[in-house]
Amino acid sequence: MSTSAPRSVVSELRARIARLEGRAAHQRAVLPFGLAAIDRILPEGGLLRGALHEVAGGGNGAVNGAAAALFAAxxxxxxxxxVLWCVTQPDLFAPALAQAGLAPGRxxxxxxxxxxxxxxCFEEGLRHPELGAVVAEVSRLSMTASRRLQLAAEASGTLGLAVRRWRRQTEAADFGMPTAAMTRWRVSALPSAPLPVPGVGRPRWLLELIRSRAGECADFVVEACDDQGRLALPSSLADGQDAKDVGRCRASA
Known part of the structure; x- marks a missing residue:
């Protein structure tokens, strides 16, 4: 009995497994936040690069999307x-993105x-492996659309950031619908720390990890991105005070 057919099937299966293993290794490329309180909550120790992630603003920030855009930046x-940044509303403020570490030339x-x-455009951009990241301000994101975006990111290894932004507060309920994103974040502005002299301190955010595939959800009080794109813990938390507020875990939805 001829064995050529079974051997060809085995070879094809081996080639398919090799491709899948290559893609899995590609997916494991991670972008850490550099803060142990956040990175230890995420299953891979940071944001997976070849994946889609969602960010939305909390409260009134759901409409203007300012804090969410700066977090994504x-x-x-x-x-x-x-970085490819896709918008439908031409109201991005480039100097603010530069203060968050994203220079206009990039x-x-x-x-x-x-x-x-x-x-x-979001999906097409995610298919290009030479891009560092693709950001898109989207209002509605269905499971089908998010799955296409996730697959495109997996194939190229490019980081995808969907900044959820709505024209009316009532539309923000769409953020509760399931998507294929690996993580889902909500960023709300908090009062900055008081200074010993008149002035405004570094902005603070309540950073909520709403969903993390194969991981836990948590809340973080952080200082907003500096000119290198890095978050920081408020001094009181970094010194060990109010530690209960750092990485407070909660049940996953």
């Missing part, structure tokens, strides 16, 4: 390489006419 700044802006065109 800080992550993109630390990713290295060029960003390529794409202004899209509607959400459908934006998702198409």
């Amino acid at each position: 800080g992550v993109a700044a630390r990713s290295g390489g060029k 960003i390529v802006y794409v202004e899209c006419g509607d959400e459908k065109a934006l998702l198409a």
Whole structure:
């Protein structure tokens, strides 16, 4: 009996396994935050590069998306390489992104006419492995669309950041719908730390890890991104005070 057919099947299976293993290794490339309180909560010790991640603003920030955009800018700044940023509303403030570590020379802006065109540009950008990150300000994100984005990110190893932004507060309920994103974050502005002299201190955020695939959810009080895209713990927390507020875990949805 001929064994050529079984051998060809085995060879094909081995080749397929090798491709899958290569992709899995590609996925394991991680971008850590550099803060143990956050990195130890994430299963891989940071954000997976070849994956889709969601960010939204909390409270009134769900509409203007300022804190969420700055958080995404800080992550993109630390990713290295060029960053593709897709928008439908041309109101990004470049100096603010630069203060979060993302210099104007690293960003390529794409202004899209509607959400459908934006998702198409988002997916196409994620297919390019030479980009450090692709950021897109999206209102609606279905499971089907997010799955396509996740697969595109997995294939290229490019970091995808979906900044959820809505025109009305009532639309923010869409953030509760399931998607294929690896992590889901909510960023809310907090009062800055009081200074001994008149002035405004470094902005603070309540950073909520709403969902982490195969991981826990948690809340963090952090100081906003510096000019290198790095977060920091408030001095009282870094010194060991109020430690219960750092990385407070909660049940996963």
